Amino acid sequence: MATTVATGRQVGRSLPRLEAREKVTGRAEYTHLMQLPGMLHAKIFRSTVAHGRIKSVDTSAALKVPGVHAVYTSADVRKVIPDPYYGPAFHDQPILAIDKVHFIGEPVAVVLAADPHIAEQAMQQIVAEYEELPAVFDEVEAADNKVVVHAELKPAGTFADLKHLKGRKGTNIALDYRLRRGDVDKAFAQSAHVFEHTFRTQKVLHLALEPYASIADYRDDGVTIYSSAQGPSFVRTEIARLLGWPENRVRIKVPYLGGGYGGKLYIKMEALALALSMLARRPVKVALTMEEQFYTITKHPSTFRIKSGLDKDGRIIARKCEVWWNGGAYADIGPRVTQKSGFTAAGPYDIENVWIDSYALYTNVTPAGALRGFGIPQLVWAYESHTDMIARALKRDPLDFRKQNLLREGRPQATGTILKDAAIEKVLDRIAERLNWKGPFDHGTGTVRRGRGFAVALKAVISPTTSVAIVNIAGDGSATLYCGTVDMGQGSDTAMAQMVGEVLNLPAESVRVVPRDTDVTPYDMGTLGSRSLFHMGHAVRLAAEDALAKIAALRRELGEPEGSNAPLGELFRKKYGMQAGNIVGTGTYKPDYIPPDAQGLTTNATPFWMVAGTGVEIEVDTETGHVRITRLINVADVGKPINPKIVETQLSGASLMQLGFSMFEKMHIDGGQVTNASLADYKIPGIHDVPAVMENETVDTTQENGPFGAKGVGELATFGLSPAIANAIDDAVGVRLTELPLTAESVLRALRVKAGNPLGDD
Amino acid sequence: MSAATRTINFTLNGRPVSADVKPHHNVVEILQTQFALFGARESCGQGLCGCCTVLVDGRAVSGCLHLAVFLDGAEVVTVEHLAEPGRLDVVQQAFIDCGAFQCGYCTPGFVLMTKALLRQHPDPDDEQIRDYLSGNLCRCAAYPEIVNAVKMAARKSKAG
Numbered sequence: 001m002a003t004t005v006a007t008g009r010q011v012g013r014s015l016p017r018l019e020a021r022e023k024v025t026g027r028a029e030y031t032h033l034m035q036l037p038g039m040l041h042a043k044i045f046r047s048t049v050a051h052g053r054i055k056s057v058d059t060s061a062a063l064k065v066p067g068v069h070a071v072y073t074s075a076d077v078r079k080v081i082p083d084p085y086y087g088p089a090f091h092d093q094p095i096l097a098i099d100k101v102h103f104i105g106e107p108v109a110v111v112l113a114a115d116p117h118i119a120e121q122a123m124q125q126i127v128a129e130y131e132e133l134p135a136v137f138d139e140v141e142a143a144d145n146k147v148v149v150h151a152e153l154k155p156a157g158t159f160a161d162l163k164h165l166k167g168r169k170g171t172n173i174a175l176d177y178r179l180r181r182g183d184v185d186k187a188f189a190q191s192a193h194v195f196e197h198t199f200r201t202q203k204v205l206h207l208a209l210e211p212y213a214s215i216a217d218y219r220d221d222g223v224t225i226y227s228s229a230q231g232p233s234f235v236r237t238e239i240a241r242l243l244g245w246p247e248n249r250v251r252i253k254v255p256y257l258g259g260g261y262g263g264k265l266y267i268k269m270e271a272l273a274l275a276l277s278m279l280a281r282r283p284v285k286v287a288l289t290m291e292e293q294f295y296t297i298t299k300h301p302s303t304f305r306i307k308s309g310l311d312k313d314g315r316i317i318a319r320k321c322e323v324w325w326n327g328g329a330y331a332d333i334g335p336r337v338t339q340k341s342g343f344t345a346a347g348p349y350d351i352e353n354v355w356i357d358s359y360a361l362y363t364n365v366t367p368a369g370a371l372r373g374f375g376i377p378q379l380v381w382a383y384e385s386h387t388d389m390i391a392r393a394l395k396r397d398p399l400d401f402r403k404q405n406l407l408r409e410g411r412p413q414a415t416g417t418i419l420k421d422a423a424i425e426k427v428l429d430r431i432a433e434r435l436n437w438k439g440p441f442d443h444g445t446g447t448v449r450r451g452r453g454f455a456v457a458l459k460a461v462i463s464p465t466t467s468v469a470i471v472n473i474a475g476d477g478s479a480t481l482y483c484g485t486v487d488m489g490q491g492s493d494t495a496m497a498q499m500v501g502e503v504l505n506l507p508a509e510s511v512r513v514v515p516r517d518t519d520v521t522p523y524d525m526g527t528l529g530s531r532s533l534f535h536m537g538h539a540v541r542l543a544a545e546d547a548l549a550k551i552a553a554l555r556r557e558l559g560e561p562e563g564s565n566a567p568l569g570e571l572f573r574k575k576y577g578m579q580a581g582n583i584v585g586t587g588t589y590k591p592d593y594i595p596p597d598a599q600g601l602t603t604n605a606t607p608f609w610m611v612a613g614t615g616v617e618i619e620v621d622t623e624t625g626h627v628r629i630t631r632l633i634n635v636a637d638v639g640k641p642i643n644p645k646i647v648e649t650q651l652s653g654a655s656l657m658q659l660g661f662s663m664f665e666k667m668h669i670d671g672g673q674v675t676n677a678s679l680a681d682y683k684i685p686g687i688h689d690v691p692a693v694m695e696n697e698t699v700d701t702t703q704e705n706g707p708f709g710a711k712g713v714g715e716l717a718t719f720g721l722s723p724a725i726a727n728a729i730d731d732a733v734g735v736r737l738t739e740l741p742l743t744a745e746s747v748l749r750a751l752r753v754k755a756g757n758p759l760g761d762d
Numbered sequence: 763m764s765a766a767t768r769t770i771n772f773t774l775n776g777r778p779v780s781a782d783v784k785p786h787h788n789v790v791e792i793l794q795t796q797f798a799l800f801g802a803r804e805s806c807g808q809g810l811c812g813c814c815t816v817l818v819d820g821r822a823v824s825g826c827l828h829l830a831v832f833l834d835g836a837e838v839v840t841v842e843h844l845a846e847p848g849r850l851d852v853v854q855q856a857f858i859d860c861g862a863f864q865c866g867y868c869t870p871g872f873v874l875m876t877k878a879l880l881r882q883h884p885d886p887d888d889e890q891i892r893d894y895l896s897g898n899l900c901r902c903a904a905y906p907e908i909v910n911a912v913k914m915a916a917r918k919s920k921a922g
Contacts, residue, residue: 016858023866024854024873026801026841033800117786209805209813209867209901258805258867259901290806489865489902649861649907656903679806679899687892687905694906 010501010508011708014645017494018513019256019487029255029515031228032213036283039215040069041116042276043123044286045109046295047101050137050364050672051149052130054099057109065122069112072279074098080278081242081271088234088266089162090174090331091154093367095271101130102149102329103364104672105295107272112280135364135672139326140303142172142361149329149362161595162335174327174360175335177342179600181414182353184309187318191309195390198305199382200739201722203326203667204660205298206371207684210258212296213287216273222249223274229254230264230486231526236518238267239274247518254516257488261657262370263297264488265528266333294667294677299371300337301326304345304382309353314396316405318353321345321383325375327360328367335360340462340529341375343600346414347383348424348458348611350407354414356600364672372654373718374529376459377661381740384455384723389736398727399432402456413458415596415605421711422609423637426699428456430635431615434695443732447623450630451732455720456613460606461534461712464593465525469539471500471547473583475576477568479504479547480512483540484524485532487513490714491646492532496540498642499707503544522586530712533642534608535589537707542587550583591705608703608711612636614655614720616691620732625748627663627729631693632721639703639711647713651696654717660685662722664741770834775843781830789825789833790814793840801841801870812898815871816840822878841870844877853877856915857908864902872898876912885916 022028045057059071074096077084084095097108109126113119136147152169155162162175188194214227223243229235232252240247257264269286276284288296302325309318323345327334342358391401406425413419431454432438444450470482481500487493493513501508514521524536551568558574560566572581591607615633620626634651641647664683668675676682696717702709722740730736735750752758771780774797781796793799793816802825805813809824816825817839818832844851853876856862863869872895879886879894886894891912900908 016861019866020858020863021850023863023869024841024850024857025845026799026870028866030803030867033794033803035795207901208865209811209899210803210865211805257865259865261901290808489863491864645861649864649904652906653864653903656905657901678808679810680808684899684901685903685905686899687895687908690892690903690905690909 010498011642012640012644013498013508014643015494015498015508017491018497018509019493030210030258031215031226031255032210032258032287034215034226036215036217039283039285040112040114040280041119042284042286043111043116043119044107044292045123045126047097047104047106047108049101049130049132050104051133051135052101053133054097054101054108055129055131058127059109061125062111062122065118065125067113067115067118068122069114070280071109071111072276073109076279077275081275084242084275085154086238086242086267086271087156087331088333089156089159089335091156092150093330095275103366105366105674106329110276112276112284137363137365137669137672139301139324139361139363142363143324143359145171148172149364159336161339172362174331174362175338177339177358177600179343179354179356179414181601184318184320184353184355187353188309191317192312193310193394194307195386195393196305196307197386197389197738198303199385201302201378201381202740203298203301203365203669204665205294205667206261206263207293208259208261208263211288211290211293212264212269213285214269214273215283215285216277217283218274218277222251224251224253225270225273226253227270228257228264229270230257230260230488230528231266232486232516232518233484233523234266234526235270239270242271242274252518254486257486260486260488261372262528265370265526268296290679291677294674295366297332297369298328298366298667300334300368300375300378302378304379306382306386308386308390310390314394314401314404316349316351319346319351320355323358323379325358325360326363326368328363328365330367331360332367332369334368337370337375340460341379343415343605344376344458344460345379345383347387348407348456349405350411351414356414365669366674370528372657373715374462376457376715377658377718377722380455380457380719381722384457384720385726385738388453388723388727388730392730399437402428407458416601416603417605419609421701421703422458422611423699423701424456424458424611426701427611427613427635427637430697430699431613431633434633435615447621449620449622449732450617451620451728452615452617453724453727453731454613454615455723455727457719459610459719461531461608461610462529463606464590465531465535466588466590467524467536467539468522468588469536469543470522471543471585473547473568475569475572475579475581478510479506480514481540482514482521483536484516484521485536486516486527488527490650491643492527494646495533495642496536499537499540500544502708503541503548530610530714530716533710533712534706537710538589539587541707542589543585545585546587547583547585550585554583608706610712610716612716612719614717614724616724616728618725618728618732620729620747622733622751625744625751627725627742627744627747629691629725632691633695634717635697635699636713636716637701638698638713638716639701639706640709641698642708642710647698648696650713651717652694654715655721656685656690658718658721659689662725662740662742664743666741768831770831772833772835773837775839783830785831787830789816789828789830792830793825799840799842803867805867811868812871812875813868815874817874817878822875841874844873852918853915856911856918860907860911860914862907862911863904868898868900872900872908876915879912880916880919884920886912
């Protein structure tokens, strides 16, 4: 249908978010704030040892607290759910600890009360005794299997590429992903230069301001769970599996999310809330505190040993990548991070011989999962620091060196998949232009030195995944969209409404987007990995086009002249004699995909590539080590933006979140105990941390197979910031940091070492 | 938990109200459970994130630390009081126009803090805005857009 002047193009509009009014008036709904009649509050008693056998859990004192409804342990849970293990990749996580605990903070028992203060007070009366076992915290140490976290691996069977792990014993390696391209050993032997470096990243967490929350209302004929969840369809499947029920007896309702960032993916508090509601036969709310988020899910700490061989002309001819991912006590989605990010570990470079080993490790700390980038920021941190170090060692300009080795359109990525619609060079060029890289730069004199740096990255989207959407036209011609993509702040409801409006020639503001409810919204794999705009976008487009075709058929049936644009409401009245009826369009999208072979090779690894880069200018105070970012530039390839304003805020927000992970955020862990589990001791970026100058740019591209030329954006600006800053520090003061975060202390220590005057304890 | 319940009287969003509170109840809890007002919400529980901001006698306070009993005799304004039916407050509208939020969880706190800021500094510069809002956290990091929204609200307030 041609767009008309009356409504105009909907795609490409910087429309404010549809839910904006609800949010600024404080009326938007979030699970953490919801109340159901007769609801009980749960307070969780958590393990105080990192690895141990549970000898006893004494709940008698807690039960005596007036107002306590019940106290439950895993023995109670097993009465209602005999095999209470859950998880997306592995069925390894018990609803409450069974026989053993595997990390400090693991849920062991729960108190229920109508008054949350009473539940809290009673919870503190619970006493548990453990027989402590040796524990392992470091990902590289865990690979030795001297201390084994789980006796046997229990892959879930959901993902075909994990099935081979079933029944493996005596190992912490939850997945060993490998890619072999060419002959790395031979290429290293022929190399004129070989460089090897090791990089590490720290444990950080999502820290959504709405902490995890789920409310379960169990009845014998069905259960409804309200949850702050990024993937309602997955939650439904997993809850149905735990119950042995068909999915249609499980209803998952998801209001707006007060932040997700990957933390609220898959299944978190839902299984516990279910079990508690089954036991108590009342609605039960499990709503965590800020502190408890530190014991729920985090980003993967990582160790990345990277080695490159170059010929005499400076071409990278071999790259060997070994990555250890610290997955914590339960796998969550870690094995998928290990694989799906692992295959781009060699970076956006055209390298003939590539070797990648990527290991998901169990350890005795809080589990790790997806966090805005699905492992990519950890990889980019290493490969873009490494690339810069090589350039500097060879006295090559870092830009020229990258451009010499860049992976270009039409060339095979390490998997063998041909690069298409991935504007790596364009992004790099725009960063260089904005930085005026080839121009003069004042590095300063005296105690404050200035530097600049940049980094560029490539990411594949998780594949293959499916999205389904329904567009329903009512008797008055108004349109309603049913889709399972969760709007956690990324603006998906608005973007999806714009796509419906584009196809149906309606103002996007008039399209109603139904809140996620698995009773009415159809299947979607999950809101993750920047996949939704592409996958759900296609499903939404197809559903709207299906509705449009049915409208055209109705016009023909009613004898409307060709080209008639009689209002929809009139057509319905003509057809049904009154304002009645519906036209329902459906759309399903699943891209093509070819799984990798035993060498990790495939000609179709991803339906689209994500490309982004970051440039920074910084000041380093050489007396204190303090680093100040004075200018931050994000450039990304997002295809054709559906909503340019929201795209810009996504880029800006993602980079500022990554600024915290780069500069100061770190979970301090001592003997398995998180020692800074509060916002007082774990700082996140505030308004004073925003660089004085921020620039966000999308390069002019089209994703040819994307809906309206678009592709995902949510993670992009997290990729390149950390190495860009480290490269700029090197540029400013000539020291190289290889471990995040880049604190003033670590800069100062490095400066003192360089000056031959190390700090006393170094 | 058996502590004595006390009845307090205060003005809530322009209307006289009373509430039965225990010594450990905080302002957020009372607003949510007794008045169905959810705009002030607890997040960090330590008065560090600003999600629980309410105005008490014109002053912005952290509702997660401010005990409910202290409201006795006070004048309390929550984010729900700013908009009139069909018409948003100038600060709320500026937050929408500037795209100054993503998930929206922290937004009521920022909106109320901005109201307090503009009362004190009707024409704030960037540094005043940053200083005043430094006690509010936004994990989606919509800070640049928030600064723009504050400036827009200041401009529009002056224009009347």
